[in-house]
Structure formats: C-alpha cells, structure tokens
Amino acid sequence: MTETNREWLLAKRPEGEPTAADYEWREGPVPEPGEGEFVVRILYAAMDPAIRGWMDPSGNYMPPIPLGTPVRSVVLGKVVKSNAAAHPVGQIVSGLGAWADYVVARPGMMGPVPVDWGHDLSTYLHPLGAVGATAYYGLFEIGRLKDGENLLVSGAAGGVGSLVGQMGKIKGCRVVGIAGGPEKCRWLTEELGFDAAIDYRAAGDLSAEIGRQLPDGFDVYFENVGGPTLEAAMDNMAIGARIAICGMISAYNDTRNPPPGPRNMWNILVKRAHVEGLLVADYFPRAMEAYSAINDWIKAGRLKFKVDVRDGLENAPEVFNLLFSGAHDGKLLLKIADA
Numbered sequence: 001m002t003e004t005n006r007e008w009l010l011a012k013r014p015e016g017e018p019t020a021a022d023y024e025w026r027e028g029p030v031p032e033p034g035e036g037e038f039v040v041r042i043l044y045a046a047m048d049p050a051i052r053g054w055m056d057p058s059g060n061y062m063p064p065i066p067l068g069t070p071v072r073s074v075v076l077g078k079v080v081k082s083n084a085a086a087h088p089v090g091q092i093v094s095g096l097g098a099w100a101d102y103v104v105a106r107p108g109m110m111g112p113v114p115v116d117w118g119h120d121l122s123t124y125l126h127p128l129g130a131v132g133a134t135a136y137y138g139l140f141e142i143g144r145l146k147d148g149e150n151l152l153v154s155g156a157a158g159g160v161g162s163l164v165g166q167m168g169k170i171k172g173c174r175v176v177g178i179a180g181g182p183e184k185c186r187w188l189t190e191e192l193g194f195d196a197a198i199d200y201r202a203a204g205d206l207s208a209e210i211g212r213q214l215p216d217g218f219d220v221y222f223e224n225v226g227g228p229t230l231e232a233a234m235d236n237m238a239i240g241a242r243i244a245i246c247g248m249i250s251a252y253n254d255t256r257n258p259p260p261g262p263r264n265m266w267n268i269l270v271k272r273a274h275v276e277g278l279l280v281a282d283y284f285p286r287a288m289e290a291y292s293a294i295n296d297w298i299k300a301g302r303l304k305f306k307v308d309v310r311d312g313l314e315n316a317p318e319v320f321n322l323l324f325s326g327a328h329d330g331k332l333l334l335k336i337a338d339a
Ligand SMILES: NC(=O)c1ccc[n+]([C@@H]2O[C@H](COP(=O)([O-])OP(=O)(O)OC[C@H]3O[C@@H](n4cnc5c(N)ncnc54)[C@H](OP(=O)(O)O)[C@@H]3O)[C@@H](O)[C@H]2O)c1
Pocket: 047, 048, 049, 050, 130, 131, 134, 155, 156, 157, 158, 159, 160, 161, 178, 179, 180, 181, 184, 224, 225, 229, 245, 246, 247, 248, 249, 250, 251, 278, 279, 280, 281, 323, 324, 325, 326, 327, 328, 330, 331, 332
C-alpha cells in the first residue's frame, strides 16, 4: 500500500477536447473510512466516454463533477480498510470511484465482482462489467433484436460495439459494423465473425456503403457515435426498425457548436421506426442476468474481447483522450496498481 493518495481533480470545465490545464494533481494522506464506510485501493479505472459529459456544466445522466474534486470514474479495486461488514478487507469490488489511488466508498457505491468465475480482473470492467451490460440490455431490451434480423452497429470495434456485434451473431443475425481504419475492420470480420465492416474514414458515401451491405435495410441499429454516422444509418432503415441510442461520442467534445440533428428524421415516419435511449444504470438491479449469459458465451468461445491497458495514474488525462482519436485497441483501461 502506498502511503500517499494521488488524485486527479477537475480544475475547470473543458472546452472541446480536455487539455492538461483542465486538471490538477493532488497528493495527500490515504483516507480513513467513516462509520459504515470502506477504503478501496484502485487497481483499474475504466476510461469511459461518459466521463467527458460529467466534465460539462450540465453533466449528462449524472450531475457534473464539482470543480476541485476528483474526476469520477468507474473503477475496480481491493478493499484495504473497512468499517462495513459486507465489504471485508481483501474483497475485490467495482463501481463508482475516481482517478485516484484510494477512494472512500459506502455500500451501494461499489459492489463485489464474481472473481470465482476465474477471469483476469480487467474482464470485470469490460464484458463482465457495465460495458457488457450496456451491450446486452441495449441490444435485447431497447433494440429488441430477434433471431436472424439485420443488425448495424457503430463504434463497432470499441468496447460496447464489439460485444453488440458478436451477440448479434450468436442470435444468427447479419451483422455489419462501422469502425475507423482497416485494422479494426479486419478484426471485426476475421476474428469476431461480423459479416461486413465499413471503415467510415475511407467509405466516402457512408450511407451508400451501408445500403450495399444491408440492401433490405437494418432492423436494429445500435448507435454509439451519432452525428453524420447516425444520419447515414437513418437512410437505411427497414420498416419497423429500432434504433438503440447508446452514445454519441462524435459530439462529446463539441461543447461550443454541437452538430445539428439528422436531416432525415422524416424516415422515422416513413419506416414506422422506433428510436429509444438506453441507460445501463437502469439495468444494474438485473445485471447478473447479463453477466451470467456473457460468462457462458466467453467460456464457450463465442464472445471475444480485447482490453487496451495503459499504465500509470499520472497518465490518466492523456490516456482518456485516446477515446476521441480512436488510437486505442479494445476497451480502454488505466492500470493504477497491481492486485
Ligand atoms: N448509454 C449507456 O448507458 C452507455 C454505457 C456505456 C457506454 N456508452 C456509450 O457507448 C459508446 C462506446 O463506449 P466504449 O466505452 O465502448 O468506448 P469505445 O467504443 O471502446 O471507444 C470509443 C470509440 O469511439 C470511436 N469514435 C471516437 N470519436 C469518433 C468520431 N468522431 N466518429 C466516429 N467514431 C468515433 C472510436 O472508434 P474508431 O477508431 O472506430 O473511430 C473510439 O475507439 C460511447 O458512445 C459511450 O458513451 C453508453
């Protein structure tokens, strides 16, 4: 255990992509737990796009991070001090923490992960964590995907997107992914079994390319990206299509000039389509249902995943920005300490 607690605080609200000036580094003593609390040594922080929204004054589905406080993040860690009977020292837990060495947690803020399933700990921040639950409930409850349908997913080589596409294949669907660059596209088709992958950076006319891959249109579109990608997708809906809005990362840094909405909203009427938002937290009470299905698929070799683990709490701001260039390969995690 280090004797110091290092933390990244949010010093000001970023305009556009966050820069070093938006953060402040603070060092202090390791915190003590109050009555009913426990202290967690953070091992990994998930570099989630949602953090960008928490930096804005309006927040998103969670309130903004107050200035001068640690950057909020989903984390995985080990209990090192405890005044909470349900969370003894040594327990591995995951939940809301911060870019820090240690956080004080209360029951409900973090919970134990099923370490007896025998996976590397990083797995509990990807397919067996909120990312996996997002893919599962977004696809099956919001997208209402049925066996054999046509599925389109953007951000397809990312954490959520890569799981969504493989779940579609498990259900016998034709799956088309949209991702940035030939390497990512090759991974989707050659290793994950997607039927086709479109490199949006090279595609030129993205709408026409989606149409070539899905001539009857999509039944379900799982949206991670927004902006021009959403508009191109909406030219290619089948009658009765469902669009699950999971994220719109292309606009997260457009704080000053957010892009206008798609110009082809009329297609929703023409195709009698449904557009619905997804918030994974709504499904947390049922998350074990998703995790046990995902665990079975992993063990059966039907669901593959990649984590891109970067080292060092001191590197958190630069690592976080990789999300916006796509210069990471798999779900992006920051390793802060060894177990
Ligand atoms: N609603 C919920 O409850 C919930 C929960 C978790 C995540 N999410 C959302 O799910 C999405 C994926 O999250 P993740 O954690 O799995 O991250 P991720 O997909 O692993 O990483 C983000 C990816 O977004 C793509 N991207 C970034 N800027 C882009 C742009 N301007 N245009 C097109 N693509 C761009 C990049 O991929 P390329 O290299 O392919 O461009 C990048 O690798 C995000 O939108 C996130 O906000 C929502």
